[in-house]
Amino acid sequence: xxxxxxxxxxxxxxxxxxxxxxxxxxxxxxxxxxxxxxxxxxxxxxxxxxxxxxxxxxxxxxxxxxxxxxxxxxxxxxxxxxxxxxxxxxxxxxxxxxxxxxxxxxxxxxxxxxxxxxxxxxxxxxxxxxxxxxxxxxxxxxxxxxxxxxxxxxxxxxxxxxxxxxxxxxxxxxxxxxxxxxxxxxxxxxxxxxxxxxxxxxxxxxxxxxxxxxxxxxxxxxxxxxxxxxxxxxxxxxxxxxxxxxxxxxxxxxxxxxxxxxxxxxxxxxxxxxxxxxxxxxxxxxxxxxxxxxxxxxxxxxxxxxxxxxxxxxxxxxxxxxxxxxxxxxxxxxxxxxxxxxxxxxxxxxxxxxxxxxxxxxxxxxxxxxxxxxxxxxxxxxxxxxxxxxxxxxxxxxxxxxxxxxxxxxxxxxxxxxxxxxxxxxxxxxxxxxxxxxxxxxxxxxxxxxxxxxxxxxxxxxxxxxxxxxxxxxxxxxxxxxxxxxxxxxxxxxxxxxxxxxxxxxxxxxxxxx
Numbered sequence: 298x299x300x301x302x303x304x305x306x307x308x309x310x311x312x313x314x315x316x317x318x319x320x321x322x323x324x325x326x327x328x329x330x331x332x333x334x335x336x337x338x339x340x341x342x343x344x345x346x347x348x349x350x351x352x353x354x355x356x357x358x359x360x361x362x363x364x365x366x367x368x369x370x371x372x373x374x375x376x377x378x379x380x381x382x383x384x385x386x387x388x389x390x391x392x393x394x395x396x397x398x399x400x401x402x403x404x405x406x407x408x409x410x411x412x413x414x415x416x417x418x419x420x421x422x423x424x425x426x427x428x429x430x431x432x433x434x435x436x437x438x439x440x441x442x443x444x445x446x447x448x449x450x451x452x453x454x455x456x457x458x459x460x461x462x463x464x465x466x467x468x469x470x471x472x473x474x475x476x477x478x479x480x481x482x483x484x485x486x487x488x489x490x491x492x493x494x495x496x497x498x499x500x501x502x503x504x505x506x507x508x509x510x511x512x513x514x515x516x517x518x519x520x521x522x523x524x525x526x527x528x529x530x531x532x533x534x535x536x537x538x539x540x541x542x543x544x545x546x547x548x549x550x551x552x553x554x555x556x557x558x559x560x561x562x563x564x565x566x567x568x569x570x571x572x573x574x575x576x577x578x579x580x581x582x583x584x585x586x587x588x589x590x591x592x593x594x595x596x597x598x599x600x601x602x603x604x605x606x607x608x609x610x611x612x613x614x615x616x617x618x619x620x621x622x623x624x625x626x627x628x629x630x631x632x633x634x635x636x637x638x639x640x641x642x643x644x645x646x647x648x649x650x651x652x653x654x655x656x657x658x659x660x661x662x663x664x665x666x667x668x669x670x671x672x673x674x675x676x677x678x679x680x681x682x683x684x685x686x687x688x689x690x691x692x693x694x695x696x697x698x699x700x701x702x703x704x705x706x707x708x709x710x711x712x713x714x715x716x717x718x719x720x721x722x723x724x725x726x727x728x729x730x731x732x733x734x735x736x737x738x739x740x741x742x743x744x745x746x747x748x749x750x751x752x753x754x755x756x757x758x759x760x761x762x763x764x765x766x767x768x769x770x771x772x773x774x775x776x777x778x779x780x781x782x783x784x785x786x787x788x789x790x791x792x793x794x795x796x797x798x799x800x801x802x803x804x805x806x807x808x809x810x811x
Contacts, residue, residue, distance in 0.1 A: 348455040349533050349543055351462040352613065354550055358465045359610025360418040361519025362555060363603045365674060366562055367573035367582045372736070373512040375494060375563025376501030381512030382519070382559045384725070394773075395765035398630045400687045401621055403757050407680035408618030409654035411521065414673035415611035416440055416658035420666040422607065425580065425600045432666055436658040439608055447615050448648045450641040454616055461609035468602045469554050476561035476586050484589045494567045503568055510735040514750065517729070518678035519555070541710035558583075565589065574667075615652060622647040630764075675749035682726045683757055689722035694775075701775035730754070 369378040419439055420432030446457050482489045495501040502509060533539055562582045566573075572580035581603055588596040623644035626636030639645045661669045696715055699705050712718060737747035764770065 348459045349539055351459045351466070352455070354462060354466060354547055354554075358462075358469065358551075358554065358606060359519075359613075360415055360607050360670075361515070361521065361674075362558060363581045363583055363606060364418055364421065364670070365515045365519050366559060367580065368671065368674075369512045369515045370562060370566060370568050370582060371570075371574040372504055373508040374500045374503030374568050377503065377509040377512045378563055379556070379559050381509070381516045382555055384513070384516075394768065394770040395761050396687070396690075397628070398764040399757050399761035400684065400691075401625050401628075401630065402760055403680055403687075403753070404684055405618050405621040405625065405651070406654075407521070407677055407684065408614045408621065409651050410657070410673055410680075411614035411677050412443070412611050412618065412652065413655040413657040414670055414677060415607050415614065416655055417661050417666050417670045417673065418607045419604060420658075420661055421670060422581070422600060422604050424666075425584065426597070432661055433659045436655075436661075439611070440652065440655055440658070443608070443611055443615050444648060444652050446612060447619060447652075448639075448643060448645050450643060454612065458609060458612055458616075461605055461612070464602065465606045465609060466554075468599070468606070469558060472583060472586065472599075473557050473561060475590055476558075476565060479586060479589050480561065480564050485591060486589075490565060492564060494564060497567055498569060500568055501563075504736075507735040507739050510733045513729045513733045514675055514678035514682075516678075517681045518674045520551075521677060521681040537709055544710055562586065615648070618651040619644055619647045622651055672745065672749040675746070676753065679730060679750060679753045682730050683753055686723050686726045686730075689719040689726070693719040695778075698775045698778035698780065702778070702780060704780060 366378065369381065373381065416436040416439060419435050423430060423432060423435055446453050480490045484490070504511070565586050566582045570582075570585065573582065581600065583603060584596050584600050587599040622631060622635050625631035626633050626644075626647070635647045635650060636644065637646045657669075657673065692712065693716065696705075696712075699708065714721070734747060734750040737743045737750055
């Protein structure tokens with residue numbers, strides 16, 4: 298659905314497709330009803346509700362949580378880390394063609410760099426076992442695996458991401474239980490830890506205002522992806538039913554996983570622990586907690602799980618970035634060849650172009666994997682915050698347009714925080730973007746850190762202004778918003794999804810468990 302396109306726009310009218318009786322086009326691809334124009338809804342809808350639910354939860358759990366928490370703990374302390382992750386977690390709950398152009402390119406760049414940062418993170422995790430194997434070799438192996446998983450068919454992506462995400466969720470649950478036990482005395486020291494790590498040295502707030510502010514960009518990096526649930530809608534079976542249920546359930550589960558994990562890490566791991574924020578190597582605090590529980594094998598086990606989690610995060614980022622580049626091509630905001638689909642309706646040229654950005658990971662061999670990962674994390678974190686600001690603006694404009702055109706009764710899901718939620722997101726994210734770079738100025742100016750924290754601002758502004766001047770776009774009036782193109786009405790349901798009442802209840806219980 299396009300919220301910013303006016304029917305009076307100077308581009309040609311979107312094409313409609315001839316519909317056969319079974320609701321499919323001549324290529325067997327599911328299409329919209331003949332009275333609704335279709336532009337981008339040409340991707341294969343092969344993601345099941347089961348897969349989308351798990352992708353939405355597990356796709357967010359990755360390097361930001363498993364590795365980023367170590368940096369947050371070392372630079373900000375346990376209290377700063379907990380407060381920062383809580384604030385950013387609540388923010389994520391809650392227009393003009395040039396605006397869409399700048400935002401979507403920013404989003405694509407975000408996901409492309411996220412894929413690169415995940416491949417760099419693999420090198421850091423490998424160093425737990427050995428430093429002899431070349432890190433770039435490991436990145437190259439997994440880069441090929443990710444490209445193949447995303448270029449064959451969306452079913453391969455969906456099934457791989459489902460099982461990897463399920464493993465992450467199970468691991469987080471085990472970690473929470475184990476972390477509580479370790480804190481209560483079930484550790485190699487045989488001592489009750491309690492909250493003593495909150496009182497050592499400069500804890501619980503380390504580094505003053507600079508340390509506290511630095512946590513937010515790491516937290517923004519960690520929560521990045523929560524909003525990309527919407528991207529999977531284009532390839533989801535029966536999205537009119539599936540997506541509202543996913544949105545309602547996922548937010549609270551992710552927030553619960555993150556805050557409990559961050560709290561347990563802050564209680565069990567001192568911020569002075571070596572290796573949490575190194576330039577050449579970095580140890581996950583999750584691994585350290587498992588090590589405290591007993592045998593060395595426990596640390597190796599969780600490190601292996603973290604490696605699969607990083608692979609899952611990279612897989613999710615590449616998928617999202619690919620679909621965004623495809624959308625840019627369809628909207629004529631990018632060269633049209635990025636919109637080419639293979640026989641499985643996968644945008645293969647977009648997969649290759651997005652994955653090409655991951656070549657950044659090979660720079661780790663010269664800069665230091667830990668330092669490069671921090672820079673990439675900063676860029677992605679700020680990009681996420683700019684995206685959330687834009688989502689707040691778009692959400693407010695969309696609801697205003699829906700109301701102006703008398704279509705509020707057609708919404709299958711309504712954001713209960715509206716109208717104050719979008720305002721809160723825009724104001725607080727704007728504040729965080731401006732102040733979280735405090736550490737780049739104090740105690741001395743760090744040019745590269747400053748660059749990684751603020752480079753996104755002039756780039757996005759330049760894209761917005763440049764496209765607006767080039768195309769002479771105008772802000773779309775509420776009554777002129779295109780609320781028809783690529784919509785998927787609730788009455789367009791797959792007959793196979795219809796079940797008897799008792800079967801539906803059993804299905805929902807099973808899906809909630811998984």
